[in-house]
Amino acid sequence: MLGLAASPICSLPREVWAAFGKAVKDRWARSHQERSLKLLGFLLLLAGWGIVLAAVALLAPSVSRPIFVLAGLGVEILGLALVMRSHPIPRGEAE
Amino acid sequence: MTSAPASAPSDLALVLCTVSILLVPFVGVGLSVVNAGLGRSRSAAHLMFTSLGIISVAALAYFVCGFAWEGFAGRPAHIFTLAGKSWNWIAAEPWFFRGLQFDGSPASLAAWLQMLTVGLVALIPLGSGADRWRLRAALFSTALLAGLTYPLFAHWVWGGGWLAQLGANFGLGHGFVDVGGASTIQVTGGLGALTIAWILGPRRGKYSADGLPTAIPGHNTVLVLFGCLLALLGWTGLNSAGAILFMGAEFGRVALVAVNTLLAAVASGLAAGVITHVRFGKPDASLSANGWIGGLVAISAGCAFVNPAEAVVIGLIAGGLVTFAIEWFELKLAVDDPGGSISAHAVGGIWGVLSVGLFAHISGRALEPLNGTTHLLGSGDSGQFLAQIVGVATLLGFVLPLTYFLNWLLNRIYPQRVPVEGERQGMDLYELGAGAYPEFMTHADEFTQRKT
Numbered sequence: 001m002l003g004l005a006a007s008p009i010c011s012l013p014r015e016v017w018a019a020f021g022k023a024v025k026d027r028w029a030r031s032h033q034e035r036s037l038k039l040l041g042f043l044l045l046l047a048g049w050g051i052v053l054a055a056v057a058l059l060a061p062s063v064s065r066p067i068f069v070l071a072g073l074g075v076e077i078l079g080l081a082l083v084m085r086s087h088p089i090p091r092g093e094a095e
Numbered sequence: 096m097t098s099a100p101a102s103a104p105s106d107l108a109l110v111l112c113t114v115s116i117l118l119v120p121f122v123g124v125g126l127s128v129v130n131a132g133l134g135r136s137r138s139a140a141h142l143m144f145t146s147l148g149i150i151s152v153a154a155l156a157y158f159v160c161g162f163a164w165e166g167f168a169g170r171p172a173h174i175f176t177l178a179g180k181s182w183n184w185i186a187a188e189p190w191f192f193r194g195l196q197f198d199g200s201p202a203s204l205a206a207w208l209q210m211l212t213v214g215l216v217a218l219i220p221l222g223s224g225a226d227r228w229r230l231r232a233a234l235f236s237t238a239l240l241a242g243l244t245y246p247l248f249a250h251w252v253w254g255g256g257w258l259a260q261l262g263a264n265f266g267l268g269h270g271f272v273d274v275g276g277a278s279t280i281q282v283t284g285g286l287g288a289l290t291i292a293w294i295l296g297p298r299r300g301k302y303s304a305d306g307l308p309t310a311i312p313g314h315n316t317v318l319v320l321f322g323c324l325l326a327l328l329g330w331t332g333l334n335s336a337g338a339i340l341f342m343g344a345e346f347g348r349v350a351l352v353a354v355n356t357l358l359a360a361v362a363s364g365l366a367a368g369v370i371t372h373v374r375f376g377k378p379d380a381s382l383s384a385n386g387w388i389g390g391l392v393a394i395s396a397g398c399a400f401v402n403p404a405e406a407v408v409i410g411l412i413a414g415g416l417v418t419f420a421i422e423w424f425e426l427k428l429a430v431d432d433p434g435g436s437i438s439a440h441a442v443g444g445i446w447g448v449l450s451v452g453l454f455a456h457i458s459g460r461a462l463e464p465l466n467g468t469t470h471l472l473g474s475g476d477s478g479q480f481l482a483q484i485v486g487v488a489t490l491l492g493f494v495l496p497l498t499y500f501l502n503w504l505l506n507r508i509y510p511q512r513v514p515v516e517g518e519r520q521g522m523d524l525y526e527l528g529a530g531a532y533p534e535f536m537t538h539a540d541e542f543t544q545r546k547t
Contacts, residue, residue, distance in 0.1 A: 042496050042500075045495060046492055046496055048488065048491070048492050049488055049489060049491070049493055050492075052484075052485055052488040052489075052492065056261070056265050056485060057177060057178040057265075058178055061265070061266045061267075061478065065481070066481055069484055069485060070484070072488055072492075073484060073487070076488055076491045076492050077491075080495075083293075084428050087293050087428070087429065088429070089306040089429035090296060090297055090302050090306075
């Protein structure tokens with residue numbers, strides 16, 4: 001035996017352990033959400049560029065081409081906004 | 096496959112181009128000094144030393160493989176056909192400058208110029224990573240930027256690539272136009288700065304417990320303003336050399352390039368000064384300096400194609416944009432960018448690229464169609480703005496994800512942020528073992544919040 005059962009950590013009340021578990025779970029969920037947002041944002045950036053390229057390559061120089069190019073740029077801006085939102089404001093990082 | 100035959104510029108233009116390239120290192124000096132001045136005193140030596148390292152690694156990476164992938168218009172390139180049109184996507188030069196004759200030809204001058212400019216691209220992220228970016232991480236990141244990201248995009252714009260040929264192939268004006276590197280150098284570097292700021296996170300103490308940013312002023316405003324003047328000198332050379340090499344400007348056009356460069360810088364710097372004076376009661380020197388740099392960045396794209404009055408307008412708008420963008424990034428997006436690199440270079444550069452579509456007069460025989468690119472051979476100016484938008488979309492949709500992915504990968508292998516102890520000690524002591532100002536007494540940092 002390593003004396004684990006007698007250590008002060010193991011003698012903490014059940015509520016403390018529950019709070020710790022909840023914090024870890026919340027943190028994981030938040031970081032998972034941030035990762036998903038970031039991934040989605042970068043995918044939208046690439047997709048927007050794809051729309052722009054497709055519009056240039058496939059559409060005739062008429063009204064539809066500028067519309068699709070602008071739509072592609074709009075998708076990119078949406079993606080950029082998502083990537084920016086995936087980087088939250090850090091709080092309480094005192095030196 | 097060769098993209099298109101190159102025509103030779105006049106001897107006079109080549110001499111002027113050589114003199115202009117000699118001035119380009121002053122941009123690097125200026126940016127380094129600005130970055131150092133806007134950082135903390137305890138990281139000043141580290142910033143300057145890292146700048147030197149970045150310029151060295153960038154030049155070597157470009158020598159090894161950068162030029163092989165960027166090339167020069169009229170030289171070998173990989174071209175594929177899609178939807179009945181040819182897409183020139185990457186150069187096919189041998190590595191280590193093999194096959195390049197250093198005989199004063201435009202290609203050799205372009206290689207020399209770009210060995211310098213690639214260092215500028217890599218210096219820009221250093222401004223946003225100041226006080227917390229490890230030396231070796233900065234050098235590794237530079238190698239990726241200078242060896243892969245920059246050459247690829249620069250080939251598309253300056254190497255006769257598909258963006259330059261948007262006019263000939265798809266009837267979009269004269270193709271994507273960027274005379275002095277507002278997109279290739281500035282926006283690419285600015286997006287790199289954004290990536291680094293995201294990956295590193297803010298400096299410790301930058302944001303308080305309630306998420307509000309704390310002011311961490313630069314340690315030497317004199318350095319910052321001196322850097323602005325140096326940058327003006329170098330930028331004049333950079334824009335002139337770009338106009339001759341990539342746009343085929345004749346000798347006489349360089350005066351216009353120089354005048355426009357100066358006018359945009361002063362207009363932008365003054366605009367930033369006036370805006371901060373109106374908002375805060377006194378002009379802010381560091382924001383005005385960022386405005387000055389933003390004006391230089393913005394005019395780079397169209398310096399050979401706009402008249403002086405338009406250059407002033409471009410500068411004024413750049414000064415306003417940069418000033419508000421800095422605040423926006425810091426307050427709303429929690430992006431800690433000590434050097435203002437993202438706002439000055441990325442935001443200013445994107446505005447500069449778009450301003451070509453709004454203001455440029457490219458039609459007529461003002462510039463010779465050098466290098467086989469199609470700036471004078473397109474169907475007119477109606478699609479020019481669209482061509483510029485396609486360029487911006489490529490920067491956001493390709494350059495930004497690629498830069499982020501490469502830096503994210505690097506961060507997984509070699510963490511880029513210095514440990515907490517390094518930030519507390521300062522980068523000078525932690526990474527170099529000696530401070531920039533050893534004769535000065537070390538004070539506790541008076542401007543950051545401390546844990547009580």
